[in-house]
Amino acid sequence: MREITLGQYYPADSVLHRLDPRTKLAGTLVFLISLFIAKGFPGYAVATVFLAAVIIMSKVPLSFIVRGLKAIVILLLISVSFNIFLTDGTPIFTLGPLKATREGLNLALFMGVRLIYLVIGSSILTLTTTPNQLTDGLEKSLGFLKKIGVPVHEIAMMMSIALRFIPILTEETDKIMKAQMARGADFESGGIIKKAKAMIPLLVPLFISAFRRAGDLAMAMEARCYHGGEGRTKLRPLHYERRDVIAYIILAVYFVLMIIMK
Numbered sequence: 180m181r182e183i184t185l186g187q188y189y190p191a192d193s194v195l196h197r198l199d200p201r202t203k204l205a206g207t208l209v210f211l212i213s214l215f216i217a218k219g220f221p222g223y224a225v226a227t228v229f230l231a232a233v234i235i236m237s238k239v240p241l242s243f244i245v246r247g248l249k250a251i252v253i254l255l256l257i258s259v260s261f262n263i264f265l266t267d268g269t270p271i272f273t274l275g276p277l278k279a280t281r282e283g284l285n286l287a288l289f290m291g292v293r294l295i296y297l298v299i300g301s302s303i304l305t306l307t308t309t310p311n312q313l314t315d316g317l318e319k320s321l322g323f324l325k326k327i328g329v330p331v332h333e334i335a336m337m338m339s340i341a342l343r344f345i346p347i348l349t350e351e352t353d354k355i356m357k358a359q360m361a362r363g364a365d366f367e368s369g370g371i372i373k374k375a376k377a378m379i380p381l382l383v384p385l386f387i388s389a390f391r392r393a394g395d396l397a398m399a400m401e402a403r404c405y406h407g408g409e410g411r412t413k414l415r416p417l418h419y420e421r422r423d424v425i426a427y428i429i430l431a432v433y434f435v436l437m438i439i440m441k
Contacts, residue, residue, distance in 0.1 A: 187346045189306040193238040194422060196307045200316025202423045206233075207304045209430050213437040214293050214300075222440040223292055229433050230296060239306050247302050248295060255294055262287035305342055314339040319417055340396070344389070351388050355381055 190196075195203070210229070217223050234241060248255075264274070268282030305313070317335035324331050356364075359380050367374075 187306060188309050189239045189243065191238040191307075193236055193307070195233065195237040195303070197420075197422065198307075198426055199417055199419055199423045200308050200312040201320050201417065202419075202426050203304055203308055204313075204316050204320055206426065206430050207300055209434050210300045211297060213434060214296055216437050216441050217289075217293075218441055222437055223289065225433070225436055225440055226296060230299065233303060234299075237303055237307050239303070244299055244302060244306070248298060251294065251298055255291055258294060259287040259291050262290050310339045310343045313342065315413065315415075315417055344392070347392070348385070348389060352381065352385055355384050355388075 210226070213222075213226060217226055234244060263279050263283040264277040266280055266283030266286055268280035271279045271281055271284065273279070308316070314335045317338060318332050321329070321331045321335065364380055365377060
């Protein structure tokens with residue numbers, strides 16, 4: 180469970196860390212959209228170069244970023260297997276009643292790369308942005324929705340808290356698993372049904388702990404007279420710098436290039 184990097188913040192002195200959170204939110208959105216625009220090797224090659232450049236600029240160790248992919252291995256295998264064996268086309272080999280096709284293999288490759296890049300791209304956002312910065316960036320970016328009565332500050336706060344709770348709950352899960360294993364619990368052996376039943380002693384205390392932490396957080400916010408974002412000032416107001424303008428230009432060039440590559 181410690182392998183999940185989404186929601187964690189990695190402190191470093193990099194250009195990416197110093198960017199305005201609104202710039203990073205826009206960049207993440209553009210990158211995720213571009214992955215669905217790309218349809219072939221040229222598009223994914225450009226996306227790979229762009230992602231590699233972002234990782235280098237973030238100064239976050241590649242091993243730390245890749246570690247987060249272990250959490251989606253099962254989902255990745257299921258997605259790849261379904262595309263290989265359930266796509267019509269030129270057969271390559273058969274495995275019992277299942278038939279692998281060339282078109283399915285090609286589609287599975289692109290789907291697998293897309294899923295990996297989605298996770299890495301989202302992880303870089305949280306690894307280079309503190310929860311407070313993320314909240315301020317979301318609130319500022321979605322500020323126009325206040326005119327139609329949307330509680331932007333509350334939504335941004337909930338999303339930030341949810342991301343902040345991911346590493347906390349993973350650490351809590353790890354502690355509970357070790358405690359249960361010390362008492363003789365077995366989470367590894369047996370089939371899928373047995374493993375699912377073995378998770379019950381883990382999920383119950385985890386949910387209790389999550390509700391307790393949520394209650395403590397609510398009480399702490401009430402004790403500090405927190406009443407939402409109306410009328411509140413910022414310790415560090417957001418403002419764009421020259422590096423943010425350059426980042427937006429690079430994003431625009433990248434997005435246009437991805438559309439051309441389509």
